[in-house]
Amino acid sequence: MSPALAQVVPLLGQVTIHNRTGGNASCVAQNKGFCLGWAIDNFDRYTTPLLNHLLLVLVSVAIGFTVAFAMALLSHNRRWLVPTFTGTTGVLYTIPSLAFIFLLLPITGLGWTTAIIVLSVYTLQIIYRNIVAGLANVPAESKEAGRGMGMTDRQLLWRVELPLALPEIIAGLRIATVSTVAIASLMVFANVNTLGGPLYQQIDFKTNIVIAGGLTILMAITFDLLLLLAQRLLAPWRRPPREVTV
Amino acid sequence: MNITPLHLAFLNTFTDAFNFIFHQQEARTGQTMVGGPHQVLHLTGQHLKVTFLALGAATAIALPAGVVLGHLRRGETFAIALGNAGRAVPELALIAFVAAFIGVGLGNVTIAFAVLGIPPILTNAYVGISQVDRNAVEAARGMGMRGLQIILRVELPLAVPTIMAGIRTGAVNIIATVALASLAGVSTLGDLILGRNVYGDQGVVAGAILIALLTLALELCLASLQWLLTPRGLKLARAGA
């Protein structure tokens, strides 16, 4: 028992009423900075939010990637579709995330569905743009060589163009995933208990903010490094392209 | 087509939301009137005030820094990495961090949201300035221009499109998140979104509609500003390209 709680006043029922008016309050009671002891003892309280956060990010990016990939294939031989798709995904990207959640309230209510829709829609623009850019950057000689070997359009796409576009595609995936990890915190407002949940529930508790915020940033860094690794393994013949942030 | 009323029920909430914006009505909890142009304009004004303060602060810090770094062609690593790291900042953690460690209120909230605007503005200012054609800079030097003159009369005008793209990204980041100020001592349109008990679904959706429209309006204003600031020669070159 910690010193602060040593003086015990028995009262009503059997529940021990502690006197907390002493000067030597515990670290968390003082709430002046990060309390390592509390963090170690209570780390399991962050397991569920962490897993929810992870699941939400994975599902949303997977859905976003699938849709963006389909759009890119659709517009590959129909160049006139590219401005339309770029414009549409661009407009969707500017819808503020909090507003987006509550615009969906009358349609899908609050919950995982709403959170997944919002997050996957945000990934469309960057993934789509990067796939298109990647395909456009494939050298003409490579395509010629493929054709020379008698490949059909479909074979050319899957065996030459997409593999050569892989660095750009993964670069897009990296940016999308990192942003999604950050925005997923806000999905607590859509009633999904991500790492934003502990933040929102105990907004005044410094240790909690450092843990929940730190875990979110760590998750973003981890995804970033994993995708970088994937890029190296899947496309070792090409250096990753210089990313343009604009 | 046979559409049952159930399928369109959600449209009623949107109708109610517009009704909330234009007409005062009794709060869900009764006894007091909420919504209507007076309250909506007040909250919108507050929302814009916080947005412009934060955007102003972010620009005042990030723009000169990015321009100077770009002019000197130094700190590329820092400028690019900052832009990338900026995307990883969880907004809710940021506002909670500022509220718990620094405090609430307009000044503190402005700091928090300025942090969201700084990375894209700085990175784009750096990229825009450092990518200005070397020949143009040399020509200016040949005409007798010096450091600050070159920045103001050659590099800045030529970099306007990139710089403004950064400011637009920063502005959208900020205005989209400013609603969270309602958790930290400053009324914004976030009051509507976070007050479902009293404003009802119509109030929450009205808040969401207003924030979305405000973001769109800000985007359009900044796009117009960009058009006005871009030198004519650059516009012609782009149109021709």
Next chain:
Amino acid sequence: MVTCHSRLRAAFAFLAAMVVAIGVAACGGGDNDNDTGTSGANSANLIKSNPANNGIQITVGSKNFTEEYILGNIYAQALQAAGYDVKTNLNLGSEVIAYKALQDGEISGYPEYTSTLLESIFGAKTVPADAQAAYAQAQQQLQPKGETAFAPTPFADANALGMLTSKANELGVTKISDLQGKSQDLNLYGSPECRERTDCLVGLQDVYGLQFKSFNPVDIGLRYTVLDKGQADASILFTSDAQLFANPDKYTLLQDDKHIFPAGNPIWVTDQSTVQTAGPDYQATIEKVQKGLTNAVMQELNARVDIDKQDPAAVATQYLKEDGYIQ
């Protein structure tokens, strides 16, 4: 290559900056008190598992603040001890969301304050001061809807206008009406929805005739922080808040001499069909397990969560063990 390394470095720099900025005040954990005062627990309180309840599913709901988390966990663990198959949904944002979840069948029941239920859900203009009278009035509203509620808890909670004692002394005020002529210089803080509620800002304006210098919305977790930092002159608090109990001299609650803050006792709101299928142990368990929840005990439990930063579920278990409801 450059991009990768620089980004990594920036990310770590960011983390490091965060850690440095807060100045790691690493202090050993000290809040793992193992209360052992259970030896004298009343064994008559013990909840017995009834095989008849096995397989009957009950979803316990609660709203998303400390007191509700604790109550939700107490009821969930007690019902589990009685043999029910219990699920929880303890993060329902507000009374509107929680009550709708009940109506939609997403939860079997949740604890709601009589005052909140009558005013916010059923639009009553006034709430009886007596707990039983308020409960009866709530029942009148719930029954026709196919819902019902169990008996109220011993403790009650209400909004209150609080300030630092130093500020109250400086102003020379003890009751809310004393603020007349002074409120125009005071900054008031409360939850975002306080602005529109009669048991909050609207009541202070209409009933007491007070105009404040400003009203500022904050997350309910920050209502004491703003007082402590001197940003708020007055803040809307809850009478069962742990902070009041831990620092009785630091904060002063002004007396509500015109009665705009109705006190409410939580009642378990549920639907009649669940009562039918769950059998008699459902009501009996809930009414039994809340008997120990007096004002003092509830403040203590709130303090364990809000001040000692323990997990609400663990605090609920401590309560059940200390009072001998479970072993």
